[in-house]
Amino acid sequence: xxxxxxxxxxxxxxxxxxxxxxxxxxxxxxxHTFDSLLRxxxxxxxxxxxxxxxxxxxxxxxxxxxxxxxHELKICARELETLxxxxxxxxxxxxxxxxxxxxxxxxxxKPNRGTGLNSWIATANLFGMINWFYxxxxxxxxxxxxxxxxxxxxxxxxxxxxxxxTG
Amino acid sequence: xxxxxxxxxxxxxxxxxxxxxxxxxxxxxxxHTFDSLLRxxxxxxxxxxxxxxxxxxxxxxxxxxxxxxxHELKICARELETLxxxxxxxxxxxxxxxxxxxxxxxxxxKPNRGTGLNSWIATANLFGMINWFYxxxxxxxxxxxxxxxxxxxxxxxxxxxxxxxTG
DNA sequence: GAGAGACTCGAACGAACGTTCGATCGTACA
DNA sequence: TGTACGATCGAACGTTCGTTCGAGTCTCTC
Numbered sequence: 001x002x003x004x005x006x007x008x009x010x011x012x013x014x015x016x017x018x019x020x021x022x023x024x025x026x027x028x029x030x031x032h033t034f035d036s037l038l039r040x041x042x043x044x045x046x047x048x049x050x051x052x053x054x055x056x057x058x059x060x061x062x063x064x065x066x067x068x069x070x071h072e073l074k075i076c077a078r079e080l081e082t083l084x085x086x087x088x089x090x091x092x093x094x095x096x097x098x099x100x101x102x103x104x105x106x107x108x109x110k111p112n113r114g115t116g117l118n119s120w121i122a123t124a125n126l127f128g129m130i131n132w133f134y135x136x137x138x139x140x141x142x143x144x145x146x147x148x149x150x151x152x153x154x155x156x157x158x159x160x161x162x163x164x165x166t167g
Numbered sequence: 168x169x170x171x172x173x174x175x176x177x178x179x180x181x182x183x184x185x186x187x188x189x190x191x192x193x194x195x196x197x198x199h200t201f202d203s204l205l206r207x208x209x210x211x212x213x214x215x216x217x218x219x220x221x222x223x224x225x226x227x228x229x230x231x232x233x234x235x236x237x238h239e240l241k242i243c244a245r246e247l248e249t250l251x252x253x254x255x256x257x258x259x260x261x262x263x264x265x266x267x268x269x270x271x272x273x274x275x276x277k278p279n280r281g282t283g284l285n286s287w288i289a290t291a292n293l294f295g296m297i298n299w300f301y302x303x304x305x306x307x308x309x310x311x312x313x314x315x316x317x318x319x320x321x322x323x324x325x326x327x328x329x330x331x332x333t334g
Numbered sequence: 335g336a337g338a339g340a341c342t343c344g345a346a347c348g349a350a351c352g353t354t355c356g357a358t359c360g361t362a363c364a
Numbered sequence: 365t366g367t368a369c370g371a372t373c374g375a376a377c378g379t380t381c382g383t384t385c386g387a388g389t390c391t392c393t394c
Contacts, residue, residue, distance in 0.1 A: 001351075001352060001353085002351075002352090010372080010373095011372065011373050011374075011376075012352090012353090012373090013353085013354080013355090013372075013373060013375090014371075014372055014373070014375095016352095016353070016354080017370080017371060017372075018223075018371095021352070021353075022351095022352065022353090026186070034223060054219065073207070077302070078245060103269040106328065107327060109328060110328070116328075116331060117319055117322060117323060117328055117331050118311075119328075121185055121311065121316070121319055122328050124299070124300070124303050124321075125300075125319075125320060125323055126300070127299065128296040128297070128298065128299025128300065128302075129292040129295040129296055129297045130295070130298075131295065132291070132292070132295025132296075132298060132299055133291070133292075133295065134295065135244070135247075135295075136291050144280035144285075144288065149288070152284055152288055152289075152292075153292060154284065155284060156284060156292055156327070157291055157323070157328055158325060158327045158328055158329050159326070159329060160245065160323070160324060160325045160327030160330065160331060161273065161276060161277070161283075161284055161289050161324055161325055161329040161353090162276060162325050162326060163279070163326065163327065163330070164283060164284050164289075164327060165283030165284035168382060168383085169380090169381075169382090177342090177343095178342065178343050179382090179383090180342075180343060180345090180383085180384080180385090181341080181342055181343070182342060183339095183382095183383070184340085184342075184386080187381070188382070189381095189382065189383090228344080230341080273371075294342075299364095
């Protein structure tokens with residue numbers, strides 16, 4: 001809270017005029033993150049019909065968002081369990097809605113269900129790929145742009161390392 | 168430290184007879200984790216020659232280790248930046264060695280280099296997949312065994328969601 | 335049996351953290 | 365002009381946490 005106060009150029013006590021406490025701050029960050037991820041997804045999906053392009057759009061939306069707001073990703077990855085009660089439920093609902101939206105895109109890739117890989121686990125692993133990059137991606141140092149990264153991750157998820165990519 | 172003391176059935180002060188402090192504890196956990204991951208990998212790779220099976224072996228080794236020691240994974244994911252100086256360097260070296268070992272397995276999948284997906288980024292994403300599962304995999308509740316999960320993740324990485332799996 | 339050393343502990347210290355309290359300042363409205 | 369209210373602050377409170385200190389016990393050795 002002291003760092004937040006300093007960053008906002010307000011006294012420590014001043015924060016509590018606007019927010020009830022640290023938990024509410026974490027709540028708003030997490031809720032806003034998943035909510036704007038979901039809305040950004042629906043918006044950018046707009047007129048895209050090809051299932052493969054739809055998934056790539058989702059990945060690009062996700063990677064762009066977190067690449068530009070890496071702190072949000074860290075909080076959403078590490079502070080999910082700190083919320084309790086109604087705050088947890090509200091974030092959980094948004095998170096679940098976002099996950100299900102992407103899960104649906106994954107499902108649409110394979111209309112003939114029941115065969116091959118489990119779509120839920122595959123979706124969870126997709127999120128693993130596109131979330132873990134905060135551990136190694138340093139915007140400044142990396143030679144790969146966020147959109148390039150999203151494209152590579154989509155290709156990797158869809159076609160695998162053996163067949164994926166251009167070669 | 169109080170929880171560690173309680174778990175070890177020793178007084179709080181008693182810990183400091185064996186360990187210089189919390190940082191040394193985190194150091195040993197992280198070092199031991201990457202070191203035993205690497206040694207387990209080399210051992211289980213033993214007589215496996217097929218590149219695909221070699222990668223699956225690596226994934227299985229990784230998933231088994233962390234599935235049975237989920238706490239280690241959480242610490243290695245969240246506390247990497249807390250170490251400083253020589254302790255950080257020592258862990259970093261083990262981590263890099265382990266990453267490079269897996270990276271090498273990925274490279275061997277595609278002898279004709281320079282084409283297709285970047286092998287380093289693909290490896291980083293593979294680690295994303297197999298590390299992120301601590302966010303959703305609950306040993307008790309899940310119907311998927313660790314070995315099944317490793318197999319699915321390997322298939323997903325190698326052949327992608329479209330062609331991957333049995334169907 | 336005296337001394338050394340490993341081991342253990344209760345108690346407390348100092349810092350960091352989230353939070354609260356009481357007061358002050360400025361502005362809008364009667 | 366008085367006052368009610370939003371905004372802001374310094375100071376402090378209570379808790380948690382990592383760590384330290386001094387003393388105690390036990391065992392093994394000379």
